[in-house]
Amino acid sequence: MEKEMVDLINRDRAENRGPDGQPLPPLRWSEALAAVARAHARDMVARGYFGHIDPDGRSPGMRAKAAGLEWQAVGENIAMDSSVRTAESSFMNEPRNAQNHRSNILSPKFTEVGVGIAASRDGQLFITQEFLNPAGSLRTAFPHPQR
Numbered sequence: 001m002e003k004e005m006v007d008l009i010n011r012d013r014a015e016n017r018g019p020d021g022q023p024l025p026p027l028r029w030s031e032a033l034a035a036v037a038r039a040h041a042r043d044m045v046a047r048g049y050f051g052h053i054d055p056d057g058r059s060p061g062m063r064a065k066a067a068g069l070e071w072q073a074v075g076e077n078i079a080m081d082s083s084v085r086t087a088e089s090s091f092m093n094e095p096r097n098a099q100n101h102r103s104n105i106l107s108p109k110f111t112e113v114g115v116g117i118a119a120s121r122d123g124q125l126f127i128t129q130e131f132l133n134p135a136g137s138l139r140t141a142f143p144h145p146q147r
Helices: 002-014 031-047 060-066 084-092 101-105
Strands: 071-081 112-119 125-134
Touching: 002 084, 002 101, 002 112, 002 125, 031 060, 031 071, 031 112, 031 125, 060 071, 060 125, 071 084, 071 101, 084 101, 084 125, 101 125
Parallel strands: none
Antiparallel strands: 071 125, 112 125
């Protein structure tokens, strides 16, 4: 399911244009970032919450840094859905030109992605997408709110 989600993200990027009018490049898979995403998805299931900030007050950027990832831009999308396909479709149906899940997926500042998925007892999927532009990356990043 994680691979399917990454394939959907990169398909969405290929089908959309960046500010320069060119198709957006695919995001590179990061196993370290996927570990952060998996841990967050599992934590939401285990502790019964749904949010970008965990019950200990840690944000996506804090969780990435705690995992040893240095970044100049970080973002996170979360979904609770019955399938990765419907979750990605919901993200992409959000308004254009707004700061939302869609804008994270289509952001040219991100270069890496990691996905984590955990199922609750009732079968709902808790899906976490982590996006990152590593510190020292050649691609210029702009400040991104940690949601």
